[in-house]
Amino acid sequence: MTKIRYTQAVNEALHEEMERDPKTILFGEDVALAVFGDTRGLLDKFGPQRVRNTPICEATIAGMAVGAAAAGYRVIAHMLFSNFIYTGFDAIANQMAKLRLMTGGQIDLPITVLAVYGGGASQAAQHSDANHPVLMNLGGIDVLVPATPADAKGMLKTAIRSNRPSFFLEASGLGAVGGDVPDGEHLVPLGKAARPKEGSDVTLISVGSMIRATHSAAKKLAAIGVDAEIIDVRSLVPLDEKTIVASVMKTGRAVVIDEARDMCSAASQIAAVIADKGFAGLRAPVRRVTVNNSSMPYAPNAEAAIFPNADDIVRAAASICQREVA
Amino acid sequence: MTKIRYTQAVNEALHEEMERDPKTILFGEDVALAVFGDTRGLLDKFGPQRVRNTPICEATIAGMAVGAAAAGYRVIAHMLFSNFIYTGFDAIANQMAKLRLMTGGQIDLPITVLAVYGGGASQAAQHSDANHPVLMNLGGIDVLVPATPADAKGMLKTAIRSNRPSFFLEASGLGAVGGDVPDGEHLVPLGKAARPKEGSDVTLISVGSMIRATHSAAKKLAAIGVDAEIIDVRSLVPLDEKTIVASVMKTGRAVVIDEARDMCSAASQIAAVIADKGFAGLRAPVRRVTVNNSSMPYAPNAEAAIFPNADDIVRAAASICQREVA
Amino acid sequence: MATPNLTQDQSEPWASGQLAMLERMLLIRHAEARLAKTAKEVGLPGGVHLSIGQEATAVGICSQLDQDDWMTSTHRGHGHFLAKGGDVNAMFAEIWGKSTGICKGMGGSMHVADFSKGIIGANGIVGGGLAIATGAALAAQLDGQGRAAVCFFGDGAANQGVFMECLNVANIWNLPAIFVCENNGLSEFTVSSTVTAGELSNRARAFDMPVSVVDGNDVRAVAQAAQEAVARCRRGEGPSYIEATTYRIHGHLEAEDMILGGGTYRTSEEVERWRKDDRDPIARFRSCLLRDGICDETLLEGMTAHAESLVDAAVAFAEEGPPADTRLAYALMGVGEEA
Amino acid sequence: MATPNLTQDQSEPWASGQLAMLERMLLIRHAEARLAKTAKEVGLPGGVHLSIGQEATAVGICSQLDQDDWMTSTHRGHGHFLAKGGDVNAMFAEIWGKSTGICKGMGGSMHVADFSKGIIGANGIVGGGLAIATGAALAAQLDGQGRAAVCFFGDGAANQGVFMECLNVANIWNLPAIFVCENNGLSEFTVSSTVTAGELSNRARAFDMPVSVVDGNDVRAVAQAAQEAVARCRRGEGPSYIEATTYRIHGHLEAEDMILGGGTYRTSEEVERWRKDDRDPIARFRSCLLRDGICDETLLEGMTAHAESLVDAAVAFAEEGPPADTRLAYALMGVGEEA
Ligand SMILES: Cc1ncc(C[n+]2csc(CCOP(=O)(O)OP(=O)(O)O)c2C)c(N)n1
Ligand SMILES: Cc1ncc(C[n+]2csc(CCOP(=O)(O)OP(=O)(O)O)c2C)c(N)n1
Numbered sequence A, B: 001m002t003k004i005r006y007t008q009a010v011n012e013a014l015h016e017e018m019e020r021d022p023k024t025i026l027f028g029e030d031v032a033l034a035v036f037g038d039t040r041g042l043l044d045k046f047g048p049q050r051v052r053n054t055p056i057c058e059a060t061i062a063g064m065a066v067g068a069a070a071a072g073y074r075v076i077a078h079m080l081f082s083n084f085i086y087t088g089f090d091a092i093a094n095q096m097a098k099l100r101l102m103t104g105g106q107i108d109l110p111i112t113v114l115a116v117y118g119g120g121a122s123q124a125a126q127h128s129d130a131n132h133p134v135l136m137n138l139g140g141i142d143v144l145v146p147a148t149p150a151d152a153k154g155m156l157k158t159a160i161r162s163n164r165p166s167f168f169l170e171a172s173g174l175g176a177v178g179g180d181v182p183d184g185e186h187l188v189p190l191g192k193a194a195r196p197k198e199g200s201d202v203t204l205i206s207v208g209s210m211i212r213a214t215h216s217a218a219k220k221l222a223a224i225g226v227d228a229e230i231i232d233v234r235s236l237v238p239l240d241e242k243t244i245v246a247s248v249m250k251t252g253r254a255v256v257i258d259e260a261r262d263m264c265s266a267a268s269q270i271a272a273v274i275a276d277k278g279f280a281g282l283r284a285p286v287r288r289v290t291v292n293n294s295s296m297p298y299a300p301n302a303e304a305a306i307f308p309n310a311d312d313i314v315r316a317a318a319s320i321c322q323r324e325v326a
Numbered sequence C, D: 001m002a003t004p005n006l007t008q009d010q011s012e013p014w015a016s017g018q019l020a021m022l023e024r025m026l027l028i029r030h031a032e033a034r035l036a037k038t039a040k041e042v043g044l045p046g047g048v049h050l051s052i053g054q055e056a057t058a059v060g061i062c063s064q065l066d067q068d069d070w071m072t073s074t075h076r077g078h079g080h081f082l083a084k085g086g087d088v089n090a091m092f093a094e095i096w097g098k099s100t101g102i103c104k105g106m107g108g109s110m111h112v113a114d115f116s117k118g119i120i121g122a123n124g125i126v127g128g129g130l131a132i133a134t135g136a137a138l139a140a141q142l143d144g145q146g147r148a149a150v151c152f153f154g155d156g157a158a159n160q161g162v163f164m165e166c167l168n169v170a171n172i173w174n175l176p177a178i179f180v181c182e183n184n185g186l187s188e189f190t191v192s193s194t195v196t197a198g199e200l201s202n203r204a205r206a207f208d209m210p211v212s213v214v215d216g217n218d219v220r221a222v223a224q225a226a227q228e229a230v231a232r233c234r235r236g237e238g239p240s241y242i243e244a245t246t247y248r249i250h251g252h253l254e255a256e257d258m259i260l261g262g263g264t265y266r267t268s269e270e271v272e273r274w275r276k277d278d279r280d281p282i283a284r285f286r287s288c289l290l291r292d293g294i295c296d297e298t299l300l301e302g303m304t305a306h307a308e309s310l311v312d313a314a315v316a317f318a319e320e321g322p323p324a325d326t327r328l329a330y331a332l333m334g335v336g337e338e339a
């Protein structure tokens, strides 16, 4: 085990996978100098054929990823901030998500798109979207939101080797967070949720970036006598419905925590799954802690006011555990 | 009352609203000759200044809508098929949805975007998306999916007069369907669901295009002794949670029917709302009848096999009403 | 298709190359005429966009390509598919929505693709193929085998910003890409000149791209331009732009009359002018071949009959095919059967 | 700002127009230098992108605009905002995240806007302003009041396809739009020439757009080009393209060093060259004004001190302002308080 930062974990995964398969290529805006640090050193190691700075043209970046993958390469495309995904959205939604279907399965599309998502740093509305729900709805695309350095490394490696297109979304608030990562080859399967804490009274289901607030909420809940279980839904597509439902069947209560805007969020999807498949075990309403359908305002205080935090989670959990919050 | 087709209702609304306010303008690809019939006659009546054929450039069409609206016009933009929304998605998700927030409310954006959505006609994956969920998640944009000619006319007129951006989505399967429309000025408020059928055993909550299958399912359910209530969720943003929850509190059971892919669908959102606010009255799991995360295949039999239909609804309802289906 | 030797030397290879081009043009024409007939009389699923009148562009370009070269197409893609060596039976079965279709019935008319022949596919999104072809060109460059990637697109698509983005990327990376604009003067029901500023070819020039503007109804001229562009790709000299002036004889799609409900965007005289033997690409090429003594009327009749028989066989193949697999979509989209 | 009379005639209006331009350039320079200092010493929320070294472009263009004319800006938008008449107090308060900010603290540095002055706003999306400006130009055309819509964008943004789409639409509709490319040779941490094919101005020429390429650090040259373009807008003669060559002295954003972690994309010599008096737009303009006898050193010192005092006042105004309203976002997004 070595303790490294999340960004460093991503960087290691990229280095290892590009080393492993010479048909793996990477391109995007400023990947040479690495805006987020995650692509650092790749150009030097793998050269300007396999690692390319593109012009600013997200539509073409995403479309080229499809074409190069269809023509036999394993493509990693960096889209910088997840808000810039929208600029390339036709190639993502109409081509990447659908080409395998439309061609009757003639091809695989081994594409991994990287992007940093989420708010909390006063980046204002156009640099703060947590837009995994939009990607989840497309079908045909895996959506990954690892919350720890170990998962970041292991899931990214798995995603790059996968023959399905995937979005690997790095929570902007987690980039500097450190954590232990197993030494040597470390792969984490996609589609499996993690359970960082067991508990018996309520299941706190955390999506991606929300893991820290969720851990802190669990501590606060313990103080008022609520024993919370935490599920870290690190993979949204595929979604590990089994683990989620099993936990809720055990605790009887669920709070889903997601930085996305509420409408059609991952939280809503998970709540819907629970209301269907977990109904038999449900003893209370399924609560969602999400962003109330607003984009992020710039002012730190205004952003903090609408950004989901530990207290919101505590309040939601307490409300279904018949506990009073101070 | 006059019986007209859905498309005709849309056309009437456009004529009336452009007549009403000379600052209302319309542009899009081939709006002059009206690919779907909905913009027919507008160029002749309102002239080439206010009604303009654009080049094929959805990014600019959507962006111009924002600019022209910010500069004082009431804009109607036609995007043809809802899949083409993706090509203009930056202007929608990063600009249209956010500009009012980012400017601290300096402006309104009276924009109505028209698009035809949904499958069922062998148009294949790139012309069949039911992508209202993606729009619902953006925040700041109203999303309307009227299911009858009367609602199409009344809601479109309201949407055009509204100062919020809205997407008015016409179900491709409903364009030729006829229905009574009140004579004279007919406005339908946004954010109110309709209840075309009362019932006591289960609430069938239909999103947009699914209304016909839902009605037919209700008839089939009656035959096996299930008295279904139907809610027609004609407005997704704003969503009429009250009407939905009240109905489920009464019937104790809910099936949500939506042509969208399941993940983060409107159906999931509605199911999540029920699992939260309607939990007290729930007597059974909340079922969703949606598309199982696939885009539409071309072959009519393959499309029909994955497209939600009346039998799927009947099965879902029967499963929570302890009824056997033949 | 055998790459025709374009230097007119009366030699056997030259003659057989020329005949191969005509053969392919006839196949496209007859195939599409049959699709029109079937759409009208029996009905076909979905929308059908025909390229009748534009066969010389598809065939001229593809005559210079190998099977290994990549090609992306448009919503009007049957001609490109067949010209690049796609199988007419598999194409018909696809349009009939059968599991014997080239895409197993999952794609239909707007999405015919055959990766084994470098056919990345038609595209329902106007401009959708541009960046995909550019990505394939990147792959071709990395492969280092001298492959080219051709992108067909229309004059309407040339107004999509992604077109210019791709010209830029192809140039800065010196990619073996060939951008082929089929300028038929129409974008759906809009006369392109009313929505297009400047000469399209100047857009390519602005990116320092070699440009050639040719008579798209003269298959030899198209092939000549393609030959040069392909040679540049093979030699690693980077991208080219070819603009072929042509015309579509049929409607934007076969259901056009119904959609337009009496509205018009072009005169029937204009259509008739382009149907004439002095403009029709097949008629023109036939008279060239007759004049050059490469064939005679008998041979031509035989070729026509052969094309028609291939189409008959394709219809039979399509009709006989089993229906599409109703569960395949889930498998291909990678979803479990339980929602 | 008073529209300066650009014909040098030593008359009072001419001189005062020139001084007004210098005044605005000084305000921008001092305001941004203060932002840099505050970002470094105290910290500011979010990312801060400064246009130090590019003041002549913003001021030269906006000197020719009326309050009614529309303008869209970029992520590097403080200069455009101030040049178009935006209030420096309200801008600082915005960056400080206060409810007295021009956008009530909802937008911040990358989104400063003031519709009452035609400032549609800065934009965090590279290329995001292009279609918005084109839409404003459409509105201006429909209004029939002779208004212009100016769109500032960078050489990096010129690689976004929407740029070419907008050139096309602006031309075919003859819109009163002015596309102003601030060509500073850099796109974030990439030297633009490595990702840009051909001359940018040729892209505009391809759409038959009148083009003028000017020294963007010569405010008079920029104003001259703008004057012609604005006149075309006023007369209903359609769009223009202006390319102003310039350079950004500061990093892409103030946190650049931290982000780059030792990596570099330009030499410090290059930066120093552009800092010199013979390149710096303010130093150059000052010597012109001295040479032309429009001002003397005393006046210049007074103007500089005035700019600095305005900035001091702006900081005080920003600091004093009450914090942003924490519920405003919901109200503006039109959501109820209950999720
Ligand atoms: C992104 C997108 N916008 C609009 C359409 C609708 N559409 C289909 S074909 C077409 C016209 C295309 O014109 P052109 O590129 O010249 O091709 P042609 O039909 O002339 O072969 C349009 C607007 C589409 N399919 N995709
Ligand atoms: C759509 C989009 N892609 C990428 C970025 C990240 N980004 C911010 S500024 C910038 C470079 C812009 O260069 P240019 O347009 O020349 O403006 P300059 O910074 O030189 O003023 C990039 C890539 C963004 N903000 N938006």
Ligand SMILES: [Mg+2]
Pocket (backbone or CB within 6 Å): C154, C155, C156, C182, C183, C184, C185, C186, C187, C188, C192
């Ligand atoms: Mg065309």
Ligand SMILES: [Mg+2]
Pocket (backbone or CB within 6 Å): D154, D155, D156, D182, D183, D184, D185, D186, D187, D188, D192
């Ligand atoms: Mg620049």
